[in-house]
Amino acid sequence: MSQPRRPLVVEVVGPAGAGKSALIAALMQREPSIQPVLRLRQLRHLLPLVWSVVLLLPVLLEVYWESPRSLRTTLRYLARLQAFHQVVKRHVARPWKAVVLDEGPVFTLAMLSGVSMGKRFARAWHAALDQWAQTLDAVVWLDAPIVVLAQRIRTRAKAHEVKEQDFAAIEAFLSRHRRLFDEVVSELTRGGSAQVMAFSTEHVSAEEIAARLMAVLDGRTTGWIHATQAPGALHGRAP
Numbered sequence: 001m002s003q004p005r006r007p008l009v010v011e012v013v014g015p016a017g018a019g020k021s022a023l024i025a026a027l028m029q030r031e032p033s034i035q036p037v038l039r040l041r042q043l044r045h046l047l048p049l050v051w052s053v054v055l056l057l058p059v060l061l062e063v064y065w066e067s068p069r070s071l072r073t074t075l076r077y078l079a080r081l082q083a084f085h086q087v088v089k090r091h092v093a094r095p096w097k098a099v100v101l102d103e104g105p106v107f108t109l110a111m112l113s114g115v116s117m118g119k120r121f122a123r124a125w126h127a128a129l130d131q132w133a134q135t136l137d138a139v140v141w142l143d144a145p146i147v148v149l150a151q152r153i154r155t156r157a158k159a160h161e162v163k164e165q166d167f168a169a170i171e172a173f174l175s176r177h178r179r180l181f182d183e184v185v186s187e188l189t190r191g192g193s194a195q196v197m198a199f200s201t202e203h204v205s206a207e208e209i210a211a212r213l214m215a216v217l218d219g220r221t222t223g224w225i226h227a228t229q230a231p232g233a234l235h236g237r238a239p
Helices: 020-030 043-055 057-066 068-092 105-112 119-133 146-155 167-191 206-217 227-237
Strands: 008-013 034-037 098-102 138-143 195-200
Touching: 008 020, 008 105, 020 034, 020 098, 020 138, 020 206, 034 068, 043 068, 057 068, 057 119, 068 098, 068 105, 068 119, 105 119, 105 167, 119 167, 138 167, 138 206, 146 167, 167 195, 195 206
Parallel strands: 008 098, 008 138, 034 098, 138 195
Antiparallel strands: none
């Protein structure tokens, strides 16, 4: 008797305004056996977070010594990165079709890329990269032209750090995030087996993308792209 296939671990990534939350909501409505892992804000996540901080104390001391201003960013993201993996491991042991991550390893590793890397921090960053390269099955990239993203950021009710800034500032913010995501996904796909899918949300709804994505995950059609095509996909030229 064959063993049931473990759930696929999928991260939805993209710049602000790309439609990540809308896609995850559409996936959950379409497929009840999809488990979202969105934030580590529940009480049951406290122990993994605390344990991660304990394990990272040597790294945090190094960052504090070399770049005190980076300590908050390092603590916030590196501890979450390790705790996130423990939470996902528990979900993978259950009979879900897929575990879908928002602000998962791609996002978190990208946010840590701006920290000055001492020896211990660099080892921790690359260890996390290697760990997630063996865990993550797929990356779903969402994007749209910057003018579209900027309009969405400015008009939606959700707060954002660049919402009240001018277009040049929003463009710089979005371009930086695209570049960081590009670099991290290239590293993840080089070191592991994660596949890549890309969708433009300029003219395609979240419901349509959810239908296409489920067809790919169910094996009814193909939607994978090569990692070297990812930068173009991120810039809104995906199908």
